[in-house]
Amino acid sequence: MTPTLYEWAGGTEAFERLTDAFYARVVTDDLLGPLFAHMSPEHARGVAVWLAEVFGGPAAYTAQHGGYPHMVAKHVGMAITEPQRRRWVNLIQDAADEAGLPEDPEFRAAFLGYIEWGTRLARLNSQPGADVVRDAPVPHWGWGVAPPFNPPAQP
Numbered sequence: 001m002t003p004t005l006y007e008w009a010g011g012t013e014a015f016e017r018l019t020d021a022f023y024a025r026v027v028t029d030d031l032l033g034p035l036f037a038h039m040s041p042e043h044a045r046g047v048a049v050w051l052a053e054v055f056g057g058p059a060a061y062t063a064q065h066g067g068y069p070h071m072v073a074k075h076v077g078m079a080i081t082e083p084q085r086r087r088w089v090n091l092i093q094d095a096a097d098e099a100g101l102p103e104d105p106e107f108r109a110a111f112l113g114y115i116e117w118g119t120r121l122a123r124l125n126s127q128p129g130a131d132v133v134r135d136a137p138v139p140h141w142g143w144g145v146a147p148p149f150n151p152p153a154q155p
């Protein structure tokens, strides 16, 4: 069985390390800091739970954190700019390095694929007057075209 991205990453603790490292960077960032000035202390953990569910872990964001409608509502009206989106992408990759997420090409390609998709949707949904889909399931992201590389067993 191919492991999920969640399992390959190291489970819930790995996503908690990721978001701790990410928001430590965000709060001092010139472009992102002001957007997150009123962030709740639970925010980093909430995003870790979201990412864990997206990558194939427990469906805890859906069960305990308000699911997709809660996440999307947090972004509506924020008018995220492209430089802010790109900074979010850059900082989460720095945080992935710091948190020790797997560095293999297959994992990082799938991880970044979701981050690109998710941040672009967040930016679109955040624009004034956007036609936002308010209710949907939490998306599930997989390996795509490059599953984890397993070298053939030696004879």
Ligand code: HEM
Binding pocket: 032, 035, 036, 038, 039, 040, 042, 043, 046, 047, 050, 065, 070, 071, 074, 075, 080, 084, 085, 088, 114, 115, 116, 117, 118, 119, 122, 123
């Ligand atoms: C893959 C991309 C993204 C994901 C997975 C994501 C996820 C989330 C989630 C799950 C929440 C709600 C947290 C909770 O349950 O309390 C949230 C809130 C928020 N997000 Fe995002 N987000 C993404 C992209 C962005 C981007 C690009 C920005 C801005 C540049 C942004 C800014 C915010 C802000 C300011 C909040 C509210 C923070 C607060 O005051 O509590 N997000 N995000």
